[in-house]
Amino acid sequence: MSYKKYSGSAGGWGALKATTQHLFKSENVAKNISNLLRTNQDHGFDCPGCAWGEKGVPGRFRFCENGAKAVNWEATSRRVGREFFAQYSVDWLNKQTDYFLEYQGRLNEPMSYNPDTDHYEPICWEDAYEMVASYLNLLEDPNQAEFYTSGRASNEAAFVYQLFVRRFGTNNFPDCSNMCHEATSYALGKSIGIGKGTVTIDDFEHADAIFLFGQNPGTNHPRMLETLSDAYRRGAKVVAFNNLKERGLERFTNPQHSLEMISNSSTPTTSHYFMPKLGGDMAVVRGIVKVLLGYHQAAVQRGESVFDLAFIEQHTEGLSAYLEQVEATSWSAITQQSGLTQDEIIQAADIYLHAEKRIVTWAMGITQHKHSVAIIEELVNLQLLFGQIGKPGAGLCPVRGHSNVQGDRTVGINDHPPQALLNNIEKVFGFRPPQAHGHNVHHALQAMARGDSKVFIGLGGNLVAAAPDTARVAEAMRQCELTVHIATKLNRSHVNPGKASLILPCLGRTDIDMQASGEQRVTVEDSFSMVHASSGRVDMSEESIRSEVAIVVGIAKATLGEHNPVDWQSLADNYDRIRDLIEQTIPGFDNFNQRLDIPGGFYLGNSARELNWKTASGKAMIAANELPEHILSFDPQRMTDKPVFMLQTMRSHDQYNTTVYGYDDRYRGIRGERQVIFLNPKDIELLGLKPEERVDVETIWTDDVQRKIYNFKVVPYQIPQGNVAAYFPEANALIPLDSKGDWSDTPTSKMVAVMLVPTQSEPLLVNDRHS
Ligand SMILES: Nc1nc2c(c(=O)[nH]1)N[C@H]1C(S)=C(S)[C@@H](COP(=O)(O)OP(=O)(O)OC[C@H]3O[C@@H](n4cnc5c(=O)[nH]c(N)nc54)[C@H](O)[C@@H]3O)O[C@H]1N2
């Protein structure tokens, strides 16, 4: 491994070089180049990378480096079938790295686990469906099964899945958003009456200031960099709050912009960069409001106002309780928790004040804390004080992760379904769906660990690696009577099988989906509530692979019967019929099939943007939360005996969640390794360590379980003292299952208290990852 500071800008030739390397690695070069040309085009497929939106400009070539990796990874010519599983036992496979498992290629026939031999063996599709049905129908209670969804599933697959599961009799819908933007959905639902962002991509062209909290677009939403540098170029202020100095947030060379590429020049993506402590963003925003409140009070003396009093009066509730909280919050609490100085906060407040149209964006640096809901409510408060919702160029923009995670929730993947959804299902399908709330990821894992839940079905994803407390979760999975994985590639969850286990290989976004009525399209919803069609290009007809819809229909038919409550097969034969049912059940999808051809898709609408507040009070709620007490101020200098650090777990540039594409993290200067831990140079010195030395990292938590990872290389980095960072999934072993967000139940992946000790043991063997 080596690391050195990355001196280039984000994007640019570095990105182009890496894209090309990944094309060659997929062993499918020509096909993949033509695939790339079709990404996010009308009549192409939706990029399986991220949920950032596109302006509907037909004919423009849009791709980004990490979208290219996602496409190439899926469209590989390598295959994992019966010979592979005959060769390797599950025990052996479970000792391999995540990279090794996925790199083997696309799963291409259904497999069933044989516990006697510890190998997966081929099974035919119909037998697999019957097997799932027999386990499900043997359960005493439908609530003993867990139905997981990962956010790549299309609207069509997700809708059919939730219909099957609700007819079967449960709302147990753990899904990836429980580990992702759940706090956003909860907080926005409570404060503005809808759990989604209020802006569209066009708003970014009109904003005067864009405030970004806790996200790393250079890696995770690269197409957003173009939006940010465009905004910067026309004079908007782009203000980043990030715990780390992220290269992709500083400068960007647009690969689509030939002059910048040729001259090797770049545009800054941010005008100001602040580095708060982990979890300190609520204090940052509280501080900004405190400054602005001061200005407002002074203005009132002059008979003027700084806040948008008309908006507040007409549209909100809760102002005075909140302002009392702001007054009561001391500057010392604000600076201590935020890690920023009062001057820095005044600077940020002044930028906010001097803009007229402001957008606030956020991602995992905000949502994966204990007090995430309160942080998001604080962001909303700021925007409400200035009437920044329902106005062009302004609003709230949670930047979603998986390309259809937002759509899956829209069409019913929800463990706490709104009553209106349940009523509509009853009306359209003539049965009364279960009314009680079901399990989210946290509850599902606990129920599996207790042995209460006995069947796990995963529509995509990799829960064992994505969830916290890896050892405990793997054990919970192994305890199940049956685990079923509908997946494109082999992963950690498959090699931690239940007593019986099935792998059911499915088509991905890039593949042609041929059904009885011909080639099918699916639809997805991006972060801006735009719904658009996607159709793949790769011919998979030679393989024994089925579409997600066909697989769910197969399971539903076997479990419930051919016509209960719909003619299942007709849905798999023609997805237009599924869209007709979505149209009847879910608001906003009128003329769904007719609108598939609209270039760039159609807008689902957003009630808050229309200043229609679907909250209990009928108004937008200004929440009055206290700053969280649990954020102890970790000052390692005062704890020289056994310093405690706060750890965040994040993505490298070469991964997609649990999918590891490679071992470089270019913008952070890391090459050839993932077992690294980023520390402030002063903390390295304080611990008596040297850069590149190895440490073991151990969690401090309230139970007596040892959670420890070994042999992590110390890397000096621009990060506040007392905070450290490492990659997930490797660091997931450190996060206790019970360390979760208030109200959201999201694992606190950005806040784990840890201690570091020099590695005592011999370096562990790292499995051969390039075989
Ligand atoms: N290439 C690629 N694209 C992806 C993904 C991927 O894995 N790879 N994953 C997709 C998914 S599902 C998601 S949810 C998104 C995730 O997108 P991000 O949210 O950008 O993902 P993370 O890597 O978790 O990065 C979190 C960022 O927040 C910062 N941060 C952490 N804690 C704090 C904090 O307390 N305060 C502040 N201010 N900053 C903090 C970190 O330094 C880091 O820059 O990306 C999606 N897109």
Ligand SMILES: Nc1nc2c(c(=O)[nH]1)N[C@H]1C(S)=C(S)[C@@H](COP(=O)(O)OP(=O)(O)OC[C@H]3O[C@@H](n4cnc5c(=O)[nH]c(N)nc54)[C@H](O)[C@@H]3O)O[C@H]1N2
């Ligand atoms: N410590 C820590 N943990 C985290 C996070 C973190 O920041 N830190 N982030 C969390 C977040 S934001 C998220 S969203 C979750 C992600 O959790 P998941 O969504 O469960 O995980 P992924 O890694 O996205 O899933 C990858 C697998 O999905 C399958 N797959 C890929 N494409 C398709 C497809 O088209 N259809 C089907 N059926 N299967 C497909 C492949 O088999 C692949 O192995 O992880 C969470 N975990």
Ligand SMILES: [Mo]
């Ligand atoms: Mo996510």
